[in-house]
Amino acid sequence: MTSYALHIQHTDGAARAGILHTAHGQIPTPIFMPVGTVGSVKAVAPDDLTAMGAPIILGNTYHLYLRPGHKLVERHGGLHGFASWPGAILTDSGGFQIFSLNSLRKLREEGAEFRSHLDGSRHLFTPENVVDIQRSLNSDIMMVLDECVPHGADYAYTDKSTALTTRWALRARAHYPAGTAHNLLFAITQGGFFKDLRRRSIEELCAHDFDGFAIGGLSVGEPKAVMYDFLYDIAPQLPAEKPRYLMGVGTPLDIVNGIAAGVDMFDCVLPTRNARNGTLYTSQGKINIKRREFADDDGPLDPQCSCYTCRTFSRAYLRHLYVSKELLAFRLNSLHNLTYFLDLVRGARQAILEDRYTDFLARITALYPDEAALAAAGSGL
Incomplete structure (x- = not known):
């Protein structure tokens, strides 16, 4: 063994x-x-x-x-x-x-x-x-x-x-x-x-x-x-x-x-692939950073995230990099998405240790209503 x-x-x-x-x-x-x-x-x-x-x-x-x-x-x-x-x-x-x-x-x-x-x-x-x-x-x-x-x-x-x-x-x-x-x-x-x-x-x-x-x-x-x-x-x-x-x-x-x-x-591959396509995961759900609504947004990508991208740059700058096809966009977006996924499992682990995983699952599910509806269709979940 x-x-x-x-x-x-x-x-x-x-x-x-x-x-x-x-x-x-x-x-x-x-x-x-x-x-x-x-x-x-x-x-x-x-x-x-x-x-x-x-x-x-x-x-x-x-x-x-x-x-x-x-x-x-x-x-x-x-x-x-x-x-x-x-x-x-x-x-x-x-x-x-x-x-x-x-x-x-x-x-x-x-x-x-x-x-x-x-x-x-x-x-x-x-x-x-x-x-x-x-x-x-x-x-x-x-x-x-x-x-x-x-x-x-x-x-x-x-x-x-x-x-x-x-x-x-x-x-x-x-x-x-x-x-x-x-x-x-x-x-x-x-x-x-x-x-x-x-x-x-x-x-x-x-x-x-x-x-x-x-x-x-x-x-x-x-x-x-x-x-x-x-x-x-x-x-x-x-x-x-x-x-x-x-x-x-x-x-x-x-x-x-x-x-x-x-x-x-x-x-x-989803977090890095989607990062390169401008789709980013946040504590409020998914956003597409290329959207015009972020052009003058000086807030962080995700105020609840402590990654380098969120600590350092505004949504407006991240959008600028993406629409300008700057290679830095790939790195900063990937840093954030990977951190999100790692924070997700760290949060899940802590919830398990504290016997509150059912509540954690419900909170994450609420962030992705369209996907949750597909998952529940005909499954009994």
Whole structure:
């Protein structure tokens, strides 16, 4: 058994507050992980991430394997040394990226064969070499190779795909036995939008000693109400003593509902992508900074936020930067949105510790009425 584990400190309903122990520090949960696909969180530097209190970021195995190459990264001290990041790193296996290639990939028992989106060259990811690549990157948390099934896939295809993902996960675990080193290995539960397949995936994978378990294959085009229905059904089935990770999700409302369902870890490109599009998250809800109403607004972006952007600049200046297409807009907007998401999970954690998570969930839900209406439609929430 590995010495690195999740220690649950307190629960409030299904919501959990804990500490995840990794080789590069302790991570308070629930946690949002900024996405640094190619070893860089877009528009921000490591010292920015440290200043906002991010204990862990993401990298992507597929992209780093293709460029600059995992062996080069390994020679430069792994991804921590190469990117000068002192905190923890989780790397996705690249399964979702391969899934998104569609015509450029072919799945078989051995693994996933794909053509590079960069130059068309052929490559093969297997459960074993994906672990080896992540070992070269020295990821604190490694994800197994899986297939992400699209919404709308029929039962027969989803059944076959889920069984393949399970076999791949067990090969990865056999290739890298529990307790081998400090790199944690998480399995990814799949099953598409069939609850019996979801249950089977969980039962078969959770019978083995993975260091954590992820929920894959949500937020892939399904209606919001369907996603929440499956989220609230799946999360409680995962082992209570292991970290639970909801992959690629999502909005602030998704995150607080995921926490309510019992999830510990989240990631999404949304805060930085929306920052580059001028959509900013505040304690009063979302705003679009390009709107004319902010042209002469000398107030801070969010008076309740203590990030560098909100402490230093007016809404008028942020709008000016954005409409002038100044690169600084990307950085300042990204600093704020990432801080908002990190403050969101910090607030959730404190609410759990103080047994007031139901009130916290209601307060955040009220900030996003349109999205909440979609989530509640037909779901019983």
